[in-house]
Amino acid sequence: MIRETLSIFKNIFENRKLLVQFSFNDFKSKYAGSALGIVWAFITPLVTVLTYWFVFSQIRPRGANEEFPFIVSLVTGLIPWFFFSDSLLSATNVFKEYSYLVKKVVFNVQILPTSKILSSLYTHLFFIVIGFGITSLSGIYPTLQSVQLIYYLFCLIIFLTGVTWLTASTQPFLPDIMQFINVAMQTIMWTLPILWQPSGWIEQVLKLNPLYYIIQGYRDSFTGGAWFWEHWQYGLYFWGFTIVLLLIGSTVFRRLKPHFSDVL
DSSP states (O other): OHHHHHHHHHHHHHTHHHHHHHHHHHHHHTTTTSSSGGGHHHHHHHHHHHHHHHHHHHHSOTTOOOSSOHHHHHHHHHHHHHHHHHHHHHHHTHHHHTHHHHTOTTSOTTHHHHHHHHHHHHHHHHHHHHHHHHHHHTTOOOOGGGGGHHHHHHHHHHHHHHHHHHHHHHTTTOTTHHHHHHHHHHHHHTTSTTSSOOOHHHHHHHTTSHHHHHHHHHHHHHHTOOOGGGGHHHHHHHHHHHHHHHHHHHHHHHHHGGGHHHHO
């Protein structure tokens, strides 16, 4: 299993030029038919952030005991969540979307899920810049801990890789998986420290979700919180979970790949 997983990563690396070009073309094609084009890639998340901020800032008690302004906690949590949700939803449907390429024997379908992640990364990098702007306006300026965003972004990409190998491979055989993911995403978001900060035993249970590690890591990076090695036990759990997920995802992908063209 480990050898097959590493071979997929090697194959993706060897085709990195094609991957970058394909992801950039995919990013442009998403909004090619609209008047504002790729501007919609930034408008929709911005409107969502403003809506959450307006609603929840009004219903939260005035003068609540919070370490940071609510807008800071909100934005630093939503930035990685938007990247995760957009990548997962688009990558899960990638083999169906590009069925004409999947049916070509010469095309390397292994790069398709990764191309969707990379396509979403362009918008994500823009919102990281916006995030630093919002935190700075709130009096929280970048620190040395900001550098560890690179680490947490790497964590998120690798975690997404394992998830999308699994979901994208099963989607051609289980079309309803998209509906399941849409429903699950609505629930998962509320189990993460984005719109609220859990505590006590609830927090310990919710930390079983590896995304919790990433969300909290992004927040620490933006606000000058703890270094990632200070949570080394949780880091070991995250990477253990992610490696198992990669092994399962690569195995499912490898076994189902020969049958993609039959069902698409």
